Amino acid sequence: MANRITTRCDIMLFGAMGDLAQRKLFPAFYQLERAGLLADGSRILAIARRELDTAAVRKHLMERLEKYVKPEEFERPVAETFLRRVEYQILDFHDEEGFGVLNSWRTEYDNQLIVYLASPPSMYGVIARNLSSASCCTENTRVVVEKPIGHDLESSRVINDELGAVYSESQLFRIDHYLGKETVQNLIALRFANNLFASQWDQNHISHVEITVAESVGIEGRWGYFDKAGQIRDMIQNHMLQLLCLIAMDPPADLSADSIRDEKVKVLKALRSITPDMMDTCVVRGQYAAGASTGKPVPGYLEEEGANNRSETETFVALKVEIDNWRWSGVPFYIRTGKRLPEKLSQIIIHFKPAPHYIFDPDQRHLANNKLIIRLQPDEGMSLKILTKDQGLHKGMRLRQGPLELTFSETFEAERIPDAYERLLWEVMKGNQYLFVRRDEVEHAWRWVDRIIQNWNDGGDPPKRYASGTWGPVASIAMITRDGRSWYEDA
Ligand code: BG6
Numbered sequence: 140m141a142n143r144i145t146t147r148c149d150i151m152l153f154g155a156m157g158d159l160a161q162r163k164l165f166p167a168f169y170q171l172e173r174a175g176l177l178a179d180g181s182r183i184l185a186i187a188r189r190e191l192d193t194a195a196v197r198k199h200l201m202e203r204l205e206k207y208v209k210p211e212e213f214e215r216p217v218a219e220t221f222l223r224r225v226e227y228q229i230l231d232f233h234d235e236e237g238f239g240v241l242n243s244w245r246t247e248y249d250n251q252l253i254v255y256l257a258s259p260p261s262m263y264g265v266i267a268r269n270l271s272s273a274s275c276c277t278e279n280t281r282v283v284v285e286k287p288i289g290h291d292l293e294s295s296r297v298i299n300d301e302l303g304a305v306y307s308e309s310q311l312f313r314i315d316h317y318l319g320k321e322t323v324q325n326l327i328a329l330r331f332a333n334n335l336f337a338s339q340w341d342q343n344h345i346s347h348v349e350i351t352v353a354e355s356v357g358i359e360g361r362w363g364y365f366d367k368a369g370q371i372r373d374m375i376q377n378h379m380l381q382l383l384c385l386i387a388m389d390p391p392a393d394l395s396a397d398s399i400r401d402e403k404v405k406v407l408k409a410l411r412s413i414t415p416d417m418m419d420t421c422v423v424r425g426q427y428a429a430g431a432s433t434g435k436p437v438p439g440y441l442e443e444e445g446a447n448n449r450s451e452t453e454t455f456v457a458l459k460v461e462i463d464n465w466r467w468s469g470v471p472f473y474i475r476t477g478k479r480l481p482e483k484l485s486q487i488i489i490h491f492k493p494a495p496h497y498i499f500d501p502d503q504r505h506l507a508n509n510k511l512i513i514r515l516q517p518d519e520g521m522s523l524k525i526l527t528k529d530q531g532l533h534k535g536m537r538l539r540q541g542p543l544e545l546t547f548s549e550t551f552e553a554e555r556i557p558d559a560y561e562r563l564l565w566e567v568m569k570g571n572q573y574l575f576v577r578r579d580e581v582e583h584a585w586r587w588v589d590r591i592i593q594n595w596n597d598g599g600d601p602p603k604r605y606a607s608g609t610w611g612p613v614a615s616i617a618m619i620t621r622d623g624r625s626w627y628e629d630a
Pocket residue numbers: 354373
């Protein structure tokens with residue numbers, strides 16, 4: 140990543156025994172250790188309710204690291220060094236007096252304090268208040284919170300108010316882990332370091348944009364959470380709208396957090412609200428039925444463990460989104476995301492308009508649009524589809540579409556691409572907020588998404604079923620076909 144930092148950090152990790160911490164956060168810290176990026180003297184206090192002690196937690200974490208770190212990246216001596224930084228503290232998050240012990244830990248050294256709330260968001264307020272009454276916060280404390288921030292605009296405001304009562308906005312690091320992905324950050328480089336694209340990036344040159352974030356997995360035993368959220372709250376309100384903002388925003392004046400976030404907010408404000416009469420043409424929701432995933436039979440959503448078999452929660456959403464501003468007027472953004480689709484694939488396709496006057500074989504007119512395909516995962520890279528003359532004497536001026544290809548792993552012999560959480564933790568330690576979401580972004584995104592949910596609640600059609608292992612309900616294909624277009628499948 141970058142040069143090591145010398146700031147010694149103390150990290151209080153709430154919810155340390157939960158799935159997120161074990162699966163993502165500890166492996167990410169381990170990788171920072173492996174890369175030599177944790178300053179000597181940095182410590183982690185793992186905080187949870189479970190009756191355990193430090194030795195037992197370290198042993199347990201060693202097993203988790205062995206499980207979640209790729210075998211070729213697992214180095215036992217590094218893991219041992221890392222785990223020596225970890226101490227364990229039993230704590231009931233409602234026990235105000237119990238927080239005193241955290242203050243004693245914090246004041247042992249004069250390290251930069253980072254509080255990471257990997258607990259359910261309903262606990263954020265009480266933890267923040269108890270930390271404050273135990274004098275655990277200074278104005279330098281950084282606080283990291285996970286999504287979801289609420290389940291609608293109103294509840295997100297409550298959470299933001301609770302956090303805001305104790306911390307200033309400049310102390311809050313709201314995570315959307317998509318912003319930590321190398322390829323997502325690369326959108327900023329692609330757009331604002333290449334004048335070639337800057338001059339083409341608007342309604343004069345682009346006909347439409349597609350964003351697909353597909354997953355082959357189902358809900359992975361998370362019924363309790365997912366059934367209340369659904370794909371619109373789980374993926375659209377955050378990751379998908381963030382991707383859309385990075386593609387659609389105007390150039391920021393600089394790379395500072397607020398310059399970037401100001402531009403993203405302008406996009407969110409310009410999203411055309413989806414009214415009830417637009418639901419049939421602009422919104423498709425689906426729910427996976429039984430089918431096959433990566434060659435194996437899998438159950439439908441309603442047959443998942445713990446399922447309520449009358450649930451109408453969506454596991455797939457496709458939307459046609461319009462942005463009402465000068466740059467994007469008349470350029471639809473087709474976005475779709477779903478579980479149990481044929482493969483794990485996140486990609487953005489920019490479809491350019493054809494040249495103003497066409498002089499080639501009329502039969503080949505369908506080839507005429509350039510496309511920029513940005514592959515976020517897997518096989519990170521990009522490909523620009525351009526037209527050339529087909530080679531050979533007998534081909535005349537027949538056209539051929541071919542890629543200008545950039546595959547990061549091959550072209551740059553890229554070193555290992557860090558996981559999003561490694562990048563985000565590293566940025567928190569450095570105090571950079573540009574990869575984190577500001578309060579107004581969260582709230583504008585909710586305001587827009589709430590309208591769609593409201594339309595569903597006011598008597599919209601139930602989700603359309605799609606077989607696991609397919610690209611979602613046929614209605615999502617019809618949605619784009621009606622406009623004379625199709626989803627780009629890089630077959
Ligand atoms: C999470 C969602 O935020 O992102 C999950 O809660 C989803 O449902 C995950 O599976 C996808 O992230 P990634 O990095 O695997 O694309």
